[in-house]
Amino acid sequence: MFLGIDIGTSAVKAVLVADGDVVAQSSAPLAISRPHALWSEQDPESWWLATEVAVAALDPDLRAVVQGIGLAGQMHGATLLDRADWPLRPAILWNDGRAAAECAELETAEPRSRTITGNIAMAGFTAPKLLWLRRHEPEVFASTATVLLPKDYVRLRMTGYKASDMSDASGTLWLDVQQRRWSPEMLAATGLGENQMPRLYEGPGITGSLRPEIAQQWGMGQVPVAAGAGDNAAAAIGLGVANAGDAFLSLGTSGVLFVATDRFRPNAEQAVHAFAHALPGRWHQMSVMLSAASCLDWAAALLSLGGVEALLALAEAGQSDGVIFLPYLSGERTPHGNPHAKGVLFGLTASTGPAAIARAVLEGVAMGLRDGLDALASAGSEVGTIWMAGGGSRSSVWNRIIASALERPLALNAEGQVGPAFGAARLARLAVTGEPVEAVCIPPTRTGLVEPDPALSAQFAARLPIFRQLYRDLRPFFGAGSC
Numbered sequence: 001m002f003l004g005i006d007i008g009t010s011a012v013k014a015v016l017v018a019d020g021d022v023v024a025q026s027s028a029p030l031a032i033s034r035p036h037a038l039w040s041e042q043d044p045e046s047w048w049l050a051t052e053v054a055v056a057a058l059d060p061d062l063r064a065v066v067q068g069i070g071l072a073g074q075m076h077g078a079t080l081l082d083r084a085d086w087p088l089r090p091a092i093l094w095n096d097g098r099a100a101a102e103c104a105e106l107e108t109a110e111p112r113s114r115t116i117t118g119n120i121a122m123a124g125f126t127a128p129k130l131l132w133l134r135r136h137e138p139e140v141f142a143s144t145a146t147v148l149l150p151k152d153y154v155r156l157r158m159t160g161y162k163a164s165d166m167s168d169a170s171g172t173l174w175l176d177v178q179q180r181r182w183s184p185e186m187l188a189a190t191g192l193g194e195n196q197m198p199r200l201y202e203g204p205g206i207t208g209s210l211r212p213e214i215a216q217q218w219g220m221g222q223v224p225v226a227a228g229a230g231d232n233a234a235a236a237i238g239l240g241v242a243n244a245g246d247a248f249l250s251l252g253t254s255g256v257l258f259v260a261t262d263r264f265r266p267n268a269e270q271a272v273h274a275f276a277h278a279l280p281g282r283w284h285q286m287s288v289m290l291s292a293a294s295c296l297d298w299a300a301a302l303l304s305l306g307g308v309e310a311l312l313a314l315a316e317a318g319q320s321d322g323v324i325f326l327p328y329l330s331g332e333r334t335p336h337g338n339p340h341a342k343g344v345l346f347g348l349t350a351s352t353g354p355a356a357i358a359r360a361v362l363e364g365v366a367m368g369l370r371d372g373l374d375a376l377a378s379a380g381s382e383v384g385t386i387w388m389a390g391g392g393s394r395s396s397v398w399n400r401i402i403a404s405a406l407e408r409p410l411a412l413n414a415e416g417q418v419g420p421a422f423g424a425a426r427l428a429r430l431a432v433t434g435e436p437v438e439a440v441c442i443p444p445t446r447t448g449l450v451e452p453d454p455a456l457s458a459q460f461a462a463r464l465p466i467f468r469q470l471y472r473d474l475r476p477f478f479g480a481g482s483c
Helices: 044-056 100-109 113-117 126-136 138-143 150-159 166-172 184-189 212-218 231-238 293-302 308-317 354-378 396-406 420-433 454-477
Strands: 002-007 011-018 021-029 068-073 079-081 146-148 163-165 199-201 206-209 224-226 247-251 255-261 273-276 283-289 324-326 344-346 386-389 410-413 446-450
Touching (some): 002 044, 011 420, 021 044, 068 150, 068 420, 113 184, 126 166, 146 150, 150 163, 163 166, 166 231, 224 420, 231 255, 231 283, 283 354, 293 354, 308 396, 324 454, 344 454, 354 454, 396 446
Parallel strands (some): 163 199, 386 410
Antiparallel strands (some): 247 255, 255 283, 273 283, 324 344, 410 446
């Protein structure tokens, strides 16, 4: 029996896995604080309390036979600890935009930044947040003894040990991603040293064991805790996306197209993320849309539809009638790297109705995903069938639209809702048993395959050039330039 724990943004999820199957799962909600515009924070203690709730909700008889624990978590969050390992302030999260100005400062301080990290500096990453703190909260910066990522703070509470994994560390902008080690140059550019970083491990590496008091509280032995992975890399492990060319698409608040690679393949100019995978000697690329399923929530509220299900039904029955939606409600990462990008509805007329807007929103997100796919292709990745994950993947109409826009088949699966926690449990199994990756990281049972609709694909081929030209033409009016 293996336990996977995912420290998400909206909840902590825990799953128990035996013989490769999920036998129990639970979750505990989390709240986000937004004290100012562009800010997004959480109290690190809330992660720990939610973890305790989620674990306690699992069957005690099953907990008693757990052999290992794996961790996954939201990436990029800056968790600042003092010398006594207590948080100095709320953690600054991945979707916090306050550090946009510090991105250019970071790349000026270390001109080789994109070469070392494989990524363009963006406000969501961890390093720019520390530059912001150095300027705006100097007393906090001066008191910072350790910087941890969210899941690694929970690990510290579980084990008393400060550790991270290569995939999650890739999102800090402090990792030399090709060499899989902390970069002294990138740390120096933010006024930090390696002594303030946790020790690095590969995903299946053992980072310590449960502290005796936690083991007793959870009804377990002092079981080992694997390094784990950032949320997307952990989801990939759960879907068997481990070999070069394997890919999945996660449709949640954001939209992530993830492809495994056999070597470091950066494309920072188009804001592709090039990260270490959760397995030794493997890497991955990601294109990231900051607003995916969240666009549907926004449109459903705008049209007073009462929910996304009503929006999907409206979109399935209608056509966009020439309306084009730019889905940049929270700025954008791939391929624009522009935190100031704005959402746009273009082509409205007096006869435009709710159905056209609903359909245009679905299509706009799909075209944004196609931009990401093309950015991955320009970095040398060849993507075939794409596994689907996340809540948005449950919509048949949206799946058909996305498959047609990407011109790729989409594979559906029953395990997709479990996501990173399931992958974390697999990493724990690898850590404890030493089994081959191929024996553990197998794809889930496929429950369906959504093929592209040739007629829809032809429509997208005609609309994509307009979609892309609209962004280029409107960019000067969005505000300050890209980060």
